[in-house]
Amino acid sequence: MNVAVIGTGYVGLTTAVSLALHGHRVIGIDVDEEKVKQLRKKKSPIYEPGLEEALETVVEQGTLSFGSSLADEAAEAEILFICVGTPESEDGTADLRYLFAAVEELRLLQQHDPRKRAVVVKSTVPVGTGDRVADLLREFASVHVVSNPEFLREGRALRDALNPSRIVIGADHAEAFALMDQLYERLSAEWVRTTRANAEMIKYASNAFLATRISFMNELSRLSAALGTDIEVIARGMGLDSRIGPEFLRAGLGYGGSCFPKDTIALLQVAKEQGVSLGILEQVREVNRTQPSWYVQLMRERLQGLVGKRIAVLGLSFKPDTDDIREARSLPVLAELLEAGALVSAYDPVSAEAVARLYPQVRYAQDVYETLTDADAALLVTEWKDCVELQWDRVKEVMASPVLFDGRNAWPTQIVKRHGFTYCGVGKS
Ligand SMILES: NC(=O)c1ccc[n+]([C@@H]2O[C@H](COP(=O)([O-])OP(=O)(O)OC[C@H]3O[C@@H](n4cnc5c(N)ncnc54)[C@H](O)[C@@H]3O)[C@@H](O)[C@H]2O)c1
């Protein structure tokens, strides 16, 4: 099929590449001319495992191309995905300006070239947005508006797009469902066919629930630290109950990224507009907000103050295998450490430059061992493989004192203790 993808960020580029791998003819459209230039040269503007190689393949095959004008370059498309950002606005609601700008361009395209098309909203949008888009396009009888939320995770975006956990389609016409069936015929996943509003709500509810699991475990980790129990063992014991399951029970410094923080506040704002209180979700956000300071306070106690202490921070992106630092927990952690008077060095394989723009006072190292040299303590913030799998003899040799703060409960506790390190995890010691 002929497909256009509007917005070639994490979701749009991944969607475009995966549809092209499935044999569709795809054009990616972005207002950012620099991005388009780079993409035409087969260079991915984002770091995602496997994405650049796949991009190269489909561009060379001629199934994926890029452009900056919907009207001029995407007229052939019968399915048009909207994948633009819906960031948090000042009051916490989802900022829909990019989405409605894209809809305006779609209107112009349709006025020029009125053929049968499906407009598919993949961006995460509040309940009712798809219906608003349908209203704006109502004059074009041949256009269907579909809601098709995306569930991919950064760091494994392409893998998730090619093997989705489920396909959720919200529409109000059999023809629209049939088009989406045809588009995704090569994907094997469970389908949910429903209204646009239900589809939109499924996306927010899923993210809110995952964030809830994390904050639940993080709150419990504080109690676990006080009682001297081990939150990792507790999570394993809980996760073996098939009604609970093992995923998203990892305590740590909290969740970051471009989705959980903004989607939880957007859902709260929608609820507020409806006069409905979502007290659990408010507490989820509060636990996430306070988790970094709770942990830095623990460090302060263990180290008997942080003034003048050399702290080596390992990992800066919001999770491993991505360059994304949006809402990364490293940011409040660095702020707290600097505020407390610590001398901070940091390492991240791909995100150091972006963080350096925000925190120039930190010393950024080229590798883990350089960061750790002369440190009074190490703090793991993001569990990149090269921050987790360390040569412990060497670590001990270069550090000033062998003290480990494991902000992701990812270091091998028994091994580091055998090497003589003092270890403090999140809700385990
Ligand atoms: N990042 C994720 O892991 C993820 C996963 C699922 C859903 N989502 C949702 O998907 C949407 C996109 O997120 P993202 O992380 O890919 O955003 P992003 O910021 O990485 O990319 C958005 C892109 O849209 C482009 N753009 C903006 N207005 C445009 C227009 N009118 N025409 C063409 N291009 C335009 C921007 O230049 C940018 O390249 C958001 O609603 C987000 O909540 C994101």
Ligand SMILES: O=c1ccn([C@@H]2O[C@H](COP(=O)(O)OP(=O)(O)O[C@H]3O[C@H](CO)[C@@H](O)[C@H](O)[C@H]3O)[C@@H](O)[C@H]2O)c(=O)[nH]1
């Ligand atoms: O047990 C866990 C699992 C995750 N995290 C943290 O939670 C954040 C988000 O992680 P993850 O969900 O893996 O990454 P995202 O790329 O943000 O993906 C989420 O947000 C996307 C955007 O909406 C959705 O599409 C995905 O389904 C949803 O998992 C990261 O900071 C993780 O460190 C934890 O602290 N503990």
